[in-house]
Amino acid sequence: MFKEPRTDLQFSWSDIGDIEAGRPNLGETTHVAVYRLMQYTMRDVLIKRYGPQTASQILYESGENAGKSFCENVLDKGLELNEFVSNLQDALKKYGVGILRLEKVDLENNSFVLTVEEDLDCSGLPMINETVCDYDEGFIAGILKSYTGKPFNVTETDCWATGDRVCRFEANQVQSED
Numbered sequence: 001m002f003k004e005p006r007t008d009l010q011f012s013w014s015d016i017g018d019i020e021a022g023r024p025n026l027g028e029t030t031h032v033a034v035y036r037l038m039q040y041t042m043r044d045v046l047i048k049r050y051g052p053q054t055a056s057q058i059l060y061e062s063g064e065n066a067g068k069s070f071c072e073n074v075l076d077k078g079l080e081l082n083e084f085v086s087n088l089q090d091a092l093k094k095y096g097v098g099i100l101r102l103e104k105v106d107l108e109n110n111s112f113v114l115t116v117e118e119d120l121d122c123s124g125l126p127m128i129n130e131t132v133c134d135y136d137e138g139f140i141a142g143i144l145k146s147y148t149g150k151p152f153n154v155t156e157t158d159c160w161a162t163g164d165r166v167c168r169f170e171a172n173q174v175q176s177e178d
Contacts, residue, residue: 013073032096032120039121039135060138067142077147078086081105084147096120103168110150110173114140115158115166122160122167131159133167140169150174 019028028107046055071077075084096111098116105112117123121133143150144152151174158168 011065011069013069021028024044029075029096035120043132043134056134059134060141061137063135063140064142064145065138067139067144068146069142070139071146073144075143075147081107088143092116098123098167110148110152112144112171113168115168117166119160119167125161128161129163130161131156132161133159133169136167137169140171144171144173148173 020152038055043055046058048129049055050058070091074095075086076087079087083101085102092098092100098119101115103113103115110123116136119133121136125132133156137156141152141154144150144154144174152171154169154171156167158166158170160167
């Protein structure tokens with residue numbers, strides 16, 4: 001089957017489809033192992049084909065696209081920051097992504113430190129001494145960009161795969177060079 005070339009991202013929330021109609025018996029849930037099987041085999045192929053830096057960038061960009069769509073379709077962007085964070089915490093728990101906590105907020109510089117416990121992507125992985133949540137970094141960046149209208153750079157500083165028991169992310173607004 002021929003796939004059309006693309007210069008722009010085209011994903012929309014409707015591409016997820018009608019899960020209720022398509023899965024009347026199995027419903028919305030699946031086992032975390034199946035999700036990780038998809039994610040880590042894809043990550044493995046991306047690293048083999050393009051190298052670790054490009055693979056990381058692809059996963060980050062995919063996460064950013066997903067985070068933007070998640071924010072626009074699941075979250076209430078009209079809320080003040082504290083209420084928005086509560087809305088985000090509830091949604092991430094409901095969707096089984098993880099348990100979000102805000103550790104540090106610097107509104108003057110628009111930067112945040114947050115943790116995700118029981119992270120869908122990596123909690124329980126063997127220690128490999130490298131962070132693996134590139135997709136999550138992008139997901140958080142996409143949510144923050146959609147909510148604030150400003151781009152963010154998000155970096156994972158602690159990960160289950162590095163021996164930590166939570167994923168910790170530093171999110172910093174990208175400063176424009178005016």
